[in-house]
Each structure stands twice: as structure tokens, then as C-alpha cells.
Amino acid sequence: MPELPEVETTRRGIAPLLEGMTVAGVVVRQRRLRHPVPARLDASLRGRSIETVTRRGKYLLLHFHHGTLLIHLGMSGSLRVLPADTPPQKHDHFDLVLDKGRCLRLRDPRRFGLVLWTRDDPARHPLLSKLGPEPLSREFDTDHLAAQAKGRRVAIKNLIMNSQVVVGVGNIYASEALFLAAIHPARAAGKISRARLEKLVAAIRQVLRAAIRAGGTSLRDFTDSEGRPGYFRQKLKVYGRAGEPCPRCGAPIRQKLIGQRSSFYCGSCQH
């Protein structure tokens, strides 16, 4: 589930507890995630120190002197820092055991998440190398989105959820941003005026920033690194609100599948 705000919330929670810490060991209870957890992780990491914790799109990067641990939370993943002797629950697949008796624990019921190790520049890793710009960076601007949209017949909602176009925008925030920009989610990307794409860029930034401020959105699984839910759910304007009145015009919010994903929008004021 986690989209950019939830991953960033997680990063901010774990970074101060991880940076500078030494790895005492690795425990893998289930290595069958989206990709298999590497077999020799313990040998690679034991005794090594975590330098920094960064984020690229929805990936978390734990930087060591000799490489980088990539973690993705998939649809249902969460990370917590716990006492290392906390009994693992059913879907607690991976622990990075730290010194001072703590561990970083990955829980991921659906196992769409990921733990990988790379010794090379992570930006060149196949999973990261083709990612588009960060939505909160300068690189993501009207010129960029207009260039990506040009000539494309794909629904605008699918375009902004394409990580090669811009990273971090998932199913919740795509619906929310399109509502704020008053753009119909199924509209062909290439048929939207530059002025309206400019509004969409601003809307994506605005909704992601506000969600980070609120600690993300919790629908079911997601909690931050201390086990607390995020509070942005209360601020969602359309996502999960089918049948409720549009906050702008009062018409009922609709729910429809676009590109296999549930999409929420106002059929009256989004065009």
C-alpha cells in the first residue's frame, strides 16, 4: 500500500534509529518475496554500519560503506524498530538485527515487497535506473509532465502512476491529485492542456506534502515505524468515498476501474 508519503514517513521514523548503528546479524524467516531475499546477506552485513537511510520513489535505501540494502514495502509492507527479542508474528519475514538489542523488522502479508543487496551505485540498479523524477523535486515540473503526456492516449491517472514518468504516486494519491486539479482520471493524457497539466503538477506536490505532514494514510496494514497509523485518511477528498457528496460541487463521488485499479472521482466537476 505504501505510496511515497508512507515510505517517507517510515524513513523518517527509522533513520535516526538506524544511522550509525552496526548490524549484529540478519534473520530471514521467509525469503520468497517479490524477489528472493539474497542468501548471503548475513555474511555481507554482520559487523557493518549503516551510514544513511534515504528514499528513492517507494524504495528505501540503507547505505553501507560497501553497498546498499534496498527495501520495498509492496502493497502491504511495514517496517518497525523493535527489541530484538520481540516474538515474530506470522508475516514478519525479515529482521536486520542491530546492536543495543534492537532490530528492524519487515512485516509484509502479501509478500509483494523486496529486500535486495547491491554493491554498486544503487541509482544504476535495474529496479531504480529507469525511475522518473521525484515529485517533490525541481525536476518534476510542467515541462516534464507535458513532454511525457505528449501524444499519449493512456488515461492520465495511469500516466501519473507510471514510475518512469514520476515516482511515488500510487492509487490513492493519483485519485486525490486529479480531484484537486479537476481532471477526469480517464482523460487521455495527450489531450490535456498545458495549463491543466501545470495544475496537476501542483496538485500532486500539494497532496503528497500534506500526506507526509500527516504521517501518511492508513487503510489497513500500514503503520509507521512505531506502529502508529497515518492520519491522512481523514483528509482524503475522494478516495474510498464512493457515493458521498463531492466536496466541491456536491455531486456523488463515483468509483470506476481504470487500468485495473479502483478510481474515485467526481463525474460532475472533473473533466
Next chain:
DNA sequence: CAAAGGTCCTGCTCGC
């Protein structure tokens, strides 16, 4: 049987 916050892969169509 349906749906859930993600992403990758396959195979089709279209235009050059």
C-alpha cells in the same frame, strides 16, 4: 467471487 496501498512481464497493435 471481489477487492486491497505495487510493479513486472507478456503479447498485442500501430506507425514508420
Next chain:
DNA sequence: TGCGAGCAGGACCTTT
């Protein structure tokens, strides 16, 4: 015919 880009659909997995 061949090739690449763009796009739709399916696959992965568990729980509610």
C-alpha cells in the same frame, strides 16, 4: 517484414 513504443491484461500473494 522488422522493429520499437505504447498500452492492456495478467501475474505475484494473503486477508477480509
